Amino acid sequence: MQWLTEYLDKRTSATDAVSEIRSGQTVYIHPGCAVPVDLVSALMERSRDLEDVQIIHMKTLGGADYTLPEYERSFRTIALFIGDNVRQAVNEGRAEYMPIFLHEIEGLFERGELQLDSVLMQVSPPDKYGYLSLGVGIDTTLTAARHARRVIAEVNPNMPRTHGQTFLHISEIHKIVEVNHPLPEMTADPADDLQRRIARNVASLIPDGATLQMGIGAVPDAVLSYLANHRDLGMHTEMFSDGVIPLIEKGVMNGSQKTIHPAKLVAGFVLGTRRLFDFIDDNPLFEFHPTKYVNDPFVIAQNRKMVAINSAIQVDLTGQVCSDSIGVRPYSGFGGQVDFIRGAAHSPGGKPIIALPSTARDGTVSRIVPMLEPGAGVVTSRADVHYVVTEHGIAYLHGKTLRERAEALIAIADPKFRDSLTEFAYKARYLRPKLIPVS
Numbered sequence: 001m002q003w004l005t006e007y008l009d010k011r012t013s014a015t016d017a018v019s020e021i022r023s024g025q026t027v028y029i030h031p032g033c034a035v036p037v038d039l040v041s042a043l044m045e046r047s048r049d050l051e052d053v054q055i056i057h058m059k060t061l062g063g064a065d066y067t068l069p070e071y072e073r074s075f076r077t078i079a080l081f082i083g084d085n086v087r088q089a090v091n092e093g094r095a096e097y098m099p100i101f102l103h104e105i106e107g108l109f110e111r112g113e114l115q116l117d118s119v120l121m122q123v124s125p126p127d128k129y130g131y132l133s134l135g136v137g138i139d140t141t142l143t144a145a146r147h148a149r150r151v152i153a154e155v156n157p158n159m160p161r162t163h164g165q166t167f168l169h170i171s172e173i174h175k176i177v178e179v180n181h182p183l184p185e186m187t188a189d190p191a192d193d194l195q196r197r198i199a200r201n202v203a204s205l206i207p208d209g210a211t212l213q214m215g216i217g218a219v220p221d222a223v224l225s226y227l228a229n230h231r232d233l234g235m236h237t238e239m240f241s242d243g244v245i246p247l248i249e250k251g252v253m254n255g256s257q258k259t260i261h262p263a264k265l266v267a268g269f270v271l272g273t274r275r276l277f278d279f280i281d282d283n284p285l286f287e288f289h290p291t292k293y294v295n296d297p298f299v300i301a302q303n304r305k306m307v308a309i310n311s312a313i314q315v316d317l318t319g320q321v322c323s324d325s326i327g328v329r330p331y332s333g334f335g336g337q338v339d340f341i342r343g344a345a346h347s348p349g350g351k352p353i354i355a356l357p358s359t360a361r362d363g364t365v366s367r368i369v370p371m372l373e374p375g376a377g378v379v380t381s382r383a384d385v386h387y388v389v390t391e392h393g394i395a396y397l398h399g400k401t402l403r404e405r406a407e408a409l410i411a412i413a414d415p416k417f418r419d420s421l422t423e424f425a426y427k428a429r430y431l432r433p434k435l436i437p438v439s
Contacts, residue, residue, distance in 0.1 A: 032058070
């Protein structure tokens, strides 16, 4: 067990582990429920000694003190996906947002376009061969670790050991910090009546034997609760949460009809609670892979009956989808929406779905809009959109003219906004002017 000697030699404190990080360097942080909280805390303690350290990550849970105004001289964050904890900093200019398809992030590391000096990550204890699992988050972190100058890992017995392409050998890690703290958790709020109505409409589009992708949000989670009477569902998704557990326990989601990775539920990471972490631990039903594979549209399309379910902030009357900003203010990110919309569109029997409430701000504004808000980013183009679903129904846009799109989207808008949307559609010539009958 030569690896064990190497493991013991690499053990150190969090303070010592981050001591080699220098001003001007780039540090990648393991995102989601895998945030290495002790290492991040130790890095913060060095803030007075550091200037212009660039921190890169996707959505992280918990605090992100490095984005606070008092640390602006020390740290600069680049968010590849914006979580609640960095949104204010991005909108106030202390942090930056990079719009990018999720499956293309790792290419930046591989080609050296984003050169990583250090990766801070969290892993499971080693197995008898010296391999440590990234557990709840393979995402872009495995690739980041293999292209960084230095890999610093918290080894935590609370990190599950997951199957698939999830492992680093002790020889690939430079510093080990042994910890024993709970993983950060994300608990979903129960769906309200409106979200359940949307979910019912989405569920009506899902056939038996479908392979599912669920984006982040209450609606995708709510959809799962309406699939208990389905059969032989599969999963190929960038992420999933606790909502899949009941379907798996009932035998509804078993992956038996999948055309790639049959009988395996494939993902890149999880966002959930301790119940989910325990459920995936050493569970051979699940197979985790890096995001560059899981989110590759050409891989996704190989799943027969691929159903992609994603959310949006606004959809305009031509079908353009904004899901990463509110006007000029970045809100979230591209994530895997386009990856899976395009993959599902090319899947035999696939269905790409955008699901959203018809209104926002307690019903005072419509999310089906004449035009996207000035400065709003188009994440999914109108040529990519197939299904748009609200609580008022389902609009199918693919292969439709601007007139047909406007009519379909007005029909699923909130009734109190339909007249104003129709008036705009006439002015924009999406709808034909009404002809006056000849007497």
